[in-house]
Amino acid sequence: MSSRKIELFVPAITPFTEDLSVDTDRFVAHAKALIANGAHGLAPFGTTSEANSLTVAERKAALEALVDSGIDPAQLIPGTGCCASADTIELSSHATALGCRGVLMLPPFFYKGVSDEGVFDAYAQVINAVGPDLRVYLYHIPQMSGVPITLTLIERLIAAFGDQIAGLKDSSGKWDNTAAVIAAxxxxxxxxxxxxLIPENVAAGGAGCISASLNVNPTGIRALVEGLNGSDHVALHAQVSAVRSIFEGLPLIPAIKAAVAAQNDDxxxxxxxxxxxxxxxxxxxxxxxxxxxxGEQTSR
Incomplete structure (x- = not known):
């Protein structure tokens, strides 16, 4: 098993008020509860956060609200990838200036069938514009973006930018791809x-998990991470997999938000x-x- 620190980052939901503006109070309260209940940090403004339904200004204001509330920026990896490079640069510069650990960056995702060369150029444009303090976590979700982050692309980005390429989230659902990235x-x-997939990820030398259902089950998933070498690891894995499987059969984002609403009676x-x-x-x-x-794990 790898000696790498295993961490859980939550793609936190974005609550909305009745007029569908960002509900900053609920957003901050939920974020703090997630960290208090087992998450190591947050990856706001990802897929589960409805990020692509938010404006650049809304994302910046909400991120500032998290930092102003006392959450350590080192616990934050906000999503910044947009179709327009200027928007990605603005969001990434803002997050870096706040001291965030890094940014989770989709490639430009509207145009499909683009080459690795073009995707490399898009990432390079952002990294060069933001500067050496930027740390990029690549976001591979080809079933949604239509633009994969290939092994060849990762290799070229690391060769060009070194430790500014800090990590990758693999949302492809294909363990073979995740294992290949970890190995390479x-x-x-x-x-x-x-x-x-936490047991497989950890055993292979991965870094942990960035999962939608962490919004609902942070305590259970943290217990699995802490108990991988314990006698009850099978039961812990069964609990997190049971919660996960329920959401896989539902419209994911509305379901996660409905569950958080039920947990908070709100x-x-x-x-x-x-x-x-x-x-x-x-x-x-x-x-x-x-x-x-x-709740079974939370109540233990």
Missing amino acids: FPQIATYSASES PGFARVRPPFTKLGRAHTDAISEAVRVA
Whole structure:
């Protein structure tokens, strides 16, 4: 097993007010609760955060709210990848100036079928513009972005920018790809997007997990990380996998927000921005079960 520190970063949901503006109070309260209940840090403004439904100004203001609330910037890896390089540069410069640990950066994702050369140029443009203090965590989610982060691209970026390429989140759902990244580039921190893969990730030398369901089950997932060598690791893995499997059968982002709303007895957390719609009554039992199973570990 690798001696690398294993960490959990939460792609925290973005709560909205009744008029669908960002609800800063709920956002900060949820963020602090996640850290208090087991998360090592936050990766706000990722997929689960509805980041691509937020403006640049909204993301900057919300990130500042986290830092102003007392959350250590070293615990933050905000998503900054946009289609327009100027927006990515603005968000990445802002996060770096605040002292954030790094940024989680999608490639430009509207145009499909682009070459590794073009994606390299896009990352290079941002890194050169922001400067040497920037630390980039590459975001590989090809089923959504349509633009993969290939091994060849990673190799070229590391050769060009060294330790400014700090890590990668693999949301492809393909363990073989994650394992290949870990094996080829042990110097970067490679995170799985599913807590069910934490045992494999850790054994291979990975860095841990950045998972949507950490919003609901931070205590259970942290218990798994801490108990991988313990006698109850099988039960701990079963608990996190059970919660994960419920969400995999639901519209993910509305379901995560509905579960957080149920846990807080606060329906305000369930609001989503279009094109998402609020979860319907047909999914009530599934959300209740996810909250119940997550609560089993919390109550221990």
